[in-house]
Structure formats: structure tokens, C-alpha cells
Amino acid sequence: xxxxxxxxxxxxxxxxxxxxxxxxxxxxxxxxxxxxxxxxxxxxxxxxxxxxxxxxxxxxxxxxxxxxxxxxxxxxxxxxxxxxxxxxxxxxxxxxxxxxxxxxxxxxxxxxxxxxxxxxxxxxxxxxxxxxxxxxxxxxxxxxxxxxxxxxxxxxxxxxxxx
Numbered sequence: 327x328x329x330x331x332x333x334x335x336x337x338x339x340x341x342x343x344x345x346x347x348x349x350x351x352x353x354x355x356x357x358x359x360x361x362x363x364x365x366x367x368x369x370x371x372x373x374x375x376x377x378x379x380x381x382x383x384x385x386x387x388x389x390x391x392x393x394x395x396x397x398x399x400x401x402x403x404x405x406x407x408x409x410x411x412x413x414x415x416x417x418x419x420x421x422x423x424x425x426x427x428x429x430x431x432x433x434x435x436x437x438x439x440x441x442x443x444x445x446x447x448x449x450x451x452x453x454x455x456x457x458x459x460x461x462x463x464x465x466x467x468x469x470x471x472x473x474x475x476x477x478x479x480x481x482x483x484x485x486x487x488x489x
Contacts, residue, residue, distance in 0.1 A: 432469045436462060 373443035439462040 392455070428472070435465055439465065 439458055443455050443458045
């Protein structure tokens with residue numbers, strides 16, 4: 327085992343004695359080479375333990391933050407899906423409302439024609455009644471054509487709602 331023997335020196339570095347050293351009290355200290363003193367070892371191990379503890383604490387905090395972020399992302403994804411579903415349902419309801427409004431308008435027209443046909447027959451104006459009956463047939467045929475063109479979109483809306 328190697329030892330280091332040194333004298334305690336105090337060096338003064340001012341303008342006059344640049345680089346000169348003076349021995350204050352000649353004490354010999356013997357220290358093992360390559361091994362720090364016990365107090366230094368204790369301090370280092372205590373610091374190391376504190377650093378390891380702090381590192382573990384930071385890792386735990388980072389893990390918690392990561393979990394919170396992932397739960398927030400999941401919540402945002404669910405909100406987005408819910409919003410899109412509501413938006414789709416709203417669009418389908420608008421379409422259905424338009425179809426119902428059109429059907430209601432056609433129903434009012436048919437009732438008006440039927441009422442006029444009854445009045446014409448009551449007044450024994452059969453020519454006018456025949457004319458109104460023909461107009462009613464044309465209106466019903468037109469409505470049937472529009473209903474057939476609207477059915478595929480209504481079915482597509484029903485399929486989307488089923489999903």
C-alpha cells in the first residue's frame with residue numbers, strides 16, 4: 327500500500343512573493359493513496375443517497391405526470407367522439423325535419439285539392455271536379471317520385487344512427 331506524506335504549507339501569491347511558499351508549522355500528515363478520508367466518504371455517500379432519493383422522486387413525479395397526460399388525452403378523445411356523434415345526429419335530425427316539412431306541405435296540398443273536389447261535386451261542377459282530380463293525381467305522382475329520391479338518403483342516415 328502506498329502512502330502520501332505531505333507538509334502543511336501556506337502559499338502566498340502577491341506581487342512581491344510570486345510563487346513563494348512558506349511552511350507555517352511542520353506537521354506531517356499520512357494518508358492512504360487512492361482512498362479518501364472517512365468523513366469525505368460519509369459525505370459523498372450521504373450526498374449520493376440524497377441524489378438517488380431525489381432522482382427516484384423525480385422519476386415517480388414524471389410517471390404520475392405521464393399517466394395524467396395520457397388520461398387527459400383519453401378524455402379529450404372521448405369528448406371528441408361524443409361531439410362528432412352529436413354533430414352527426416344533429417345533421418340527421420335536420421334532414422328528417424326537412425323531409426317531414428315537405429311531407430306536411432304535400433299533405434296540406436292534397437287535403438286542399440280533396441276539399442275543392444268535394445265542393446265542386448257538391449255544386450255539381452263535375453268538369454271542375456275532374457280537373458281537380460287530375461291535378462291531385464299529378465301531385466301524388468310527383469310526391470311519389472320525390473319520396474323515392476329521398477329514401478336512400480334517409481336510409482343512409484338510419485344506417486349511420488345504427489352505428
